[in-house]
Amino acid sequence: MKIFISIIMCFSWLVLSAVAEVPTLTLPEAVEVYGNGLNSLAFVVKQSAVSPEVERSLRFLIKGAPANNPPVFDASSKLFFWRPEPNQVGQHTFTLVAKDPLGVQSSGSVRINVLAAASPEALPKGWQDFKLAEKYLVGRKYLPSSNYLQADIAARPEYEIEVLVKDSLDENCLLTYLPKEGRNQVNKTQKTATIMLGGQYASDSIKTIRRDLYEDLFNTLDLVFKQVESVKIKGDYLLKDFCLSNKLALISAAGVDEIYVPKLNIAFDDRYYEATLYSQKEPMMISDIPEIKVDLNTSSGVIWRRARLFINEAEYSAAWGDFSVVVAKPYKDASSFDVDYAMYVLKMSAAKKLPFGEHHLVFEVENAYGQLLSLEAYARVVTVPTQLEGAPMVFPSPFNPARDSEVKIQYRLSLQSNIEVVIFGGDGSTVMKQRYSTGDEGGKKGLNTIVWSGKTDANMTVSNGIYIGVIIDRDENRILDKFRLTVFR
Incomplete structure (x- = not known):
């Protein structure tokens, strides 16, 4: 009987142990x-x-x-x-x-x-x-x-x-x-x-x-x-x-505790858009062919390929290669799917000028959780003529075609433009005429350097003398400035 009770007790202990485990x-x-x-x-x-x-x-x-x-x-x-x-x-x-x-x-x-x-x-x-x-x-x-x-x-x-x-x-x-x-x-x-x-x-x-x-x-x-x-x-x-x-919502109870929202910045021709200064009623004044730059920093990462810029109804996508320049710094390594710094540059071409008037811009990018991050800006295109910042520079001066392989002409444009440079001889004849497209060297915003060999279109080396050059905005058919070139052999 005692043995039977002991067996029952041992079995009960095993069951209780199992229950506890x-x-x-x-x-x-x-x-x-x-x-x-x-x-x-x-x-x-x-x-x-x-x-x-x-x-x-x-x-x-x-x-x-x-x-x-x-x-x-x-x-x-x-x-x-x-x-x-x-x-x-x-x-x-x-x-x-x-x-x-x-x-x-x-x-x-x-x-x-x-x-x-x-x-x-x-x-x-x-x-x-x-x-x-x-x-x-x-x-x-x-x-x-x-x-x-x-x-x-x-x-x-x-x-x-x-x-x-x-x-x-x-x-x-x-x-x-x-x-x-x-x-x-x-x-x-x-x-x-x-x-x-x-x-x-x-x-x-x-x-x-x-x-x-x-x-x-x-x-x-x-x-x-x-x-x-x-x-x-x-x-x-x-x-x-x-x-x-997915991008619609987190669908697990194990949600995300912290999502760091990056700060987005947008600039037009290197002038930053300040949301405290501009609004739909008070838009920012921009040119019709602006260089639009968006940059961001984030500690949680964004998917750089998923960035899009909307200008009214027009869409520019990073995945389609629409941006002129994209700079993306990997979040952790080159194989990482997201980045902690990105910059997108869109250079509007003369063929796609923004029309005069009001414009609404929205930049969108997503982070790793599908959260949509956006920045909007209100702008007004006004007729801002291209100007030269400072006087043109010519070097070497005087220019000796026999000694110097070329002469350089430098000038700084306030906006990217279609430019034409013409040099006239003392008798009023044209000895050099060159055209430069918007955004290229000679027609880009900022410092431009063009060169001339000292030869005419007929491949004749110019003679000694003082020559007058003009820099022309082809779109406006307007002379921006003049310069003097001295040739001495």
Whole structure:
């Protein structure tokens, strides 16, 4: 009898021990996601600490999951992942159950509200023949899916993140992220890319990884991202938070704590636009062919390729190469998807002059979370004639064609213009006539240096004497200034 009681007590102790060891599971109370077959939600299920033996013995199941397109739970990384279809719009409650071999279990529930979303539009005709930059822009418009990945993770000592995605042709592509230094490894035949995050991510302290899957797929494999298929994390790591999002909204309870909004600056012909001084009622006066410069600094990074400048209805895009100059400083390394400094310069050409009157300008750029950052400016184009700043300079003076290979004429323009330089002899004949286009040397804003060999159009070297030159604004048919050239051989 005593032996039987002892066995019962031992069995009860084992059961109680097992009950004490089964972890508690904590899931977000409520999560929202768009049900269009493209958007995904993913979050980390919090689990209390248990021994490695108990961890290995646990089995997980999801109650309330639909038979078609159920959510997925990865026991190793504790990632809960689901991409609902349009026919799954509505309220869903899923219960995640952890069960040990003795049948002892614990559970946690999450309420997921699948929101109705506009059905993705069909891709334009001839999509496959588009250029890469065109596909990039059109794909982002027609395939608005969850493409921003954020993970708060610590390596012990190493891990890798595998993200299986589909491209715009519905073919699988694998993006693998490693906390290492080195160059990215790309295999376009197998559609795989290994992206090096940098050695700083191999750390015992929690590091935040932010990636734009759309950018990463485009920059490595030249493919357009459509949707996430699965996310796996392998190795020895501690995963604190994880979320997927798109530009519409963060769709995980594991949101972003801090987003640093960069300061945007816009200047016209090197004159900064001050929002405190100018407005729609009091616009800034600018020329009809201004040099527009936008620059920004940010500690959280922006996607430089996604910058756009709207002037009234006209759009200028970095992805299309519309800006005259783009300077982008990588956020962390050359393979990084975002930058912490960028400058965009748009030089308006004489052929596309801004018409006289009011103009509304909006500059837009996105950061890694899909947050749209914008700056607007109000301007009024007035007729500002091109002027010479200071007197023209000629050197060497006197000019000896036999000794000097060329003579240089320098002048400084207040605005870029179409310029003509004419040199006349003492008898009034034309010995040199040269034209310079807007923005080129001779017609650019600022200092210009042009050269002359001392020979006429007939290839005759000019004789000794004093010659008079004029600098003409061709668009206005107006003489800006004159200069004197002395020739002595």
